[in-house]
Amino acid sequence: MFCNQCEQTAKGTGCTVVGVCGKKPTVAALQDLLLYALKGLAIFAHEGRKQGIIDEEVNLFTYQALFSTVTNVNFDEQRLQDLITQAITLREKLKSQLVGQGGKITSADPAVAFQPASDLDALVEQGQAVGLLTDKEATEDIQSLQLTMLYGMKGLAAYADHAYILGKSDDRVAAYLQKALASIGDNNLTLQDWIGLTLQCGEINYLAMELLDSANTEAYGHPVPTAVPLGHKKGKAILVSGHDLKDLEELLKQTEGKGIYIYTHGEMLPTHGYPFLKKYSHFYGHYGTAWQNQKKEFKDFPGAILMTTNCIQEPQDLYKDNIFTSGLVAWPGVNHVSKGDFSPLIEKALGLPGFTEDEEKGQVLTGFARNSILNVADAVIEAVKKGAIKHFFLVGGCDGAKPGRSYYTDFVEKAPKDTVILTLACGKFRFFDRQLGDIGGIPRLLDVGQCNDAYSAIQVAVALSKAFDCEVNDLPLSLVLSWYEQKAVAILLTLLHLGIKNIRIGPSLPAFITPNVLQVLVDNFNIKPISTVEEDLAAILS
Ligand code: FSO
Ligand code: SF4
Structure with a gap:
């Protein structure tokens, strides 16, 4: 191979x-x-x-x-x-x-x-x-x-x-x-x-x-700012991972009134912001972090688990019987939901213990897709003009297992207090629960959504460039991206097609890019690999 x-x-x-x-x-x-x-x-x-x-x-x-x-x-x-x-x-x-x-x-x-x-x-x-x-x-x-x-x-x-x-x-x-x-x-x-x-x-x-x-x-409506509990409720439980909103909606419908709480995992976190999904009272909270931690997180989940898209890892014996796949996801020997009928998954959840008591573990904010941000555009523009917001960072992309990915956590923690961080995709789990405060009521950490919502982040950048009457490349905005799989490649190509320059990318460069092709990207788009947080912050903010 x-x-x-x-x-x-x-x-x-x-x-x-x-x-x-x-x-x-x-x-x-x-x-x-x-x-x-x-x-x-x-x-x-x-x-x-x-x-x-x-x-x-x-x-x-x-x-x-x-x-x-x-x-x-x-x-x-x-x-x-x-x-x-x-x-x-x-x-x-x-x-x-x-x-x-x-x-x-x-x-x-x-x-x-x-x-x-x-x-x-x-x-x-x-x-x-x-x-x-x-x-x-x-x-x-x-x-x-x-x-x-x-x-x-x-x-x-x-x-x-x-x-x-x-x-x-x-x-x-x-x-x-x-x-x-x-x-x-x-x-x-x-x-x-x-x-x-x-x-x-x-x-x-x-x-x-x-x-x-x-x-x-x-x-499902435009996402609205939403606080999502990280704890759980006493009761039966189903955990939904992946990116598929339709599967989540079907599951919410089919579990209504059955005494089961639905929790999100990984890239499903931002779905809590959608008005038509929020209306289900048993759609409760978020459990766990990004895909690469699933083996240790799933084994402790006391209910059934649904993987709607990537990223599935080899299911461990401790939860292999509790996990189901849907759509295009498949692992040999793992139950697959077919034709939108979630009843085997629901049966499984009802047969498992669920959570035995309520537990509070704080909450995180999501739902800052384009509509939410553009609704407060005037306040954001005012804050920039007054100098209260000096810079925006888009720190987003995929998470993964490599130790070098702690760069993104450090970056967000060390970003000056007068900067705002937009994030999206599963890379956010490196810092999603940090309390970064706000600038005049505007949260410093804004979760735009899944990797599937990169369009939303681009629209925010385009709207800012119109408001400031400049090109996106001239905005006080820097993109610091992490990549893992091929959706990230597609998004990067979109950013290049739109002429976005100076993107920093890590934790390492793709193996399939030859030095000559890399040179074309550097010459035309000034793309660069991440360096150290201190160096990158200093270079961006100088
Ligand atoms: Fe992450 Fe996996 Fe959403 Fe990817 S869960 S790594 S870019 O599939 O899709 O961000
Ligand atoms: Fe899997 Fe990535 Fe290796 Fe391909 S390159 S086999 S997708 S780990």
């Missing part, structure tokens, strides 16, 4: 024996093969679109297949085999439509005629033979751009899938994904073309994030 798509990749270069995430070589091979089969499908979809053939099922499958290969989503060989089979079925359907309309495929890419083996072992061998989806004949730098684009596309597909679940889609997203997949292997494309296609991923991701923002806010 070779996988280098996330920040925790082995030795900072690539997982070759087994994934640090727990991905087995067989699973890695099947994921590679799924992408290969998807590329074959994409070539037909791309060609078909030129002839007016647009297939919604193919588009949705494109999102789901890419999302299934994101870090910490699908570890299940059988599920991956099913997806490979589905790719071929859809490809053949498109092919007959295309031929029926007198069209034909001229591509010499063998992926268009790929036939999957019928048994799992042979399928794994096929996956090992195809390997990573890059053009092995291309230069190292072009392959680096292809991987950057592919990983960004996985993140983009995840956002598109989330929006789709809530009824929002835009054919430009699928059109881009299919065109980009079909382009891998096209040796007419130059390095400059690849830079363009990679940045286009950021452009289309911006569109997907906008769709997701409207999907979330139209379904």
Whole structure:
């Protein structure tokens, strides 16, 4: 196996024996093969679109297949085999439509005629033979751009899938994904073309994030500032992790009146801010921190657990029977909720002890998505003009297990008292419960939401730039980001597409970026790795 798509990749270069995430070589091979089969499908979809053939099922499958290969989503060989089979079925359907309309495929890419083996072992061998989806004949730098684009596309597909679940889609997203997949292997494309296609991923991701923002806010209202208890109530309990709001809503509906309290974990924390989810009185509090702490946090949770998206880790024996997956998440041998029926999970929760008494553990604030912040825009602008707020930091992104990530905690703690910190995604758990006080009633720590809500943070920056009549790059605003998996790659590409400069990124740079590609990013966007907190703060505030 070779996988280098996330920040925790082995030795900072690539997982070759087994994934640090727990991905087995067989699973890695099947994921590679799924992408290969998807590329074959994409070539037909791309060609078909030129002839007016647009297939919604193919588009949705494109999102789901890419999302299934994101870090910490699908570890299940059988599920991956099913997806490979589905790719071929859809490809053949498109092919007959295309031929029926007198069209034909001229591509010499063998992926268009790929036939999957019928048994799992042979399928794994096929996956090992195809390997990573890059053009092995291309230069190292072009392959680096292809991987950057592919990983960004996985993140983009995840956002598109989330929006789709809530009824929002835009054919430009699928059109881009299919065109980009079909382009891998096209040796007419130059390095400059690849830079363009990679940045286009950021452009289309911006569109997907906008769709997701409207999907979330139209379904559940605009988040409002909300205090979320960190303790618990006496009673049966279900813990919900991941990012899927629809699953959470369904679960809230199906548990109403059953004497079960619902708690959030990880990236689900900001869901407490949505008016249409808040209305459920049994939607109580938040338990635990970020995904990488789940093994120790889940074993102490006295109820059932639902993983709605990434990031799942190998379930431990102590809670393996209590954990359920939904949607695209899969771990072999773990219960899966199908067709939105949460009754097995609810039964499990009712059979577990739950919390035996109430416990207070303080609370944290969330719900500072774009609407909440823009509602107090006048006060914020006034505070900046009076000099009460000197600088804004966006300290956000993914969390992970590396010790270097304490940088982000230190950064927030050492940021001067006249600065405001916006945060989002699971990286916030490094400091989410710090009491940083307020500036004239404006909290110094503002939780914008999940990584899925990066669009909201961008809108805040755009609104500030309008208010101060300057470019976003000229605002007293600095982005200090942490990355882990491919949604972060997609967001970074969006920020670059929008021309945002001077981003600091850590805890380490992606293994898939070659020195030349990094130089392009430095030259055009002045992107830089994090250094020490003291040095970075001094440089930013000088
Ligand atoms: Fe974190 Fe995991 Fe939200 Fe990622 S839970 S690491 S960027 O999947 O999605 O922030
Ligand atoms: Fe390694 Fe990350 Fe790939 Fe898992 S997803 S195999 S940890 S690079």
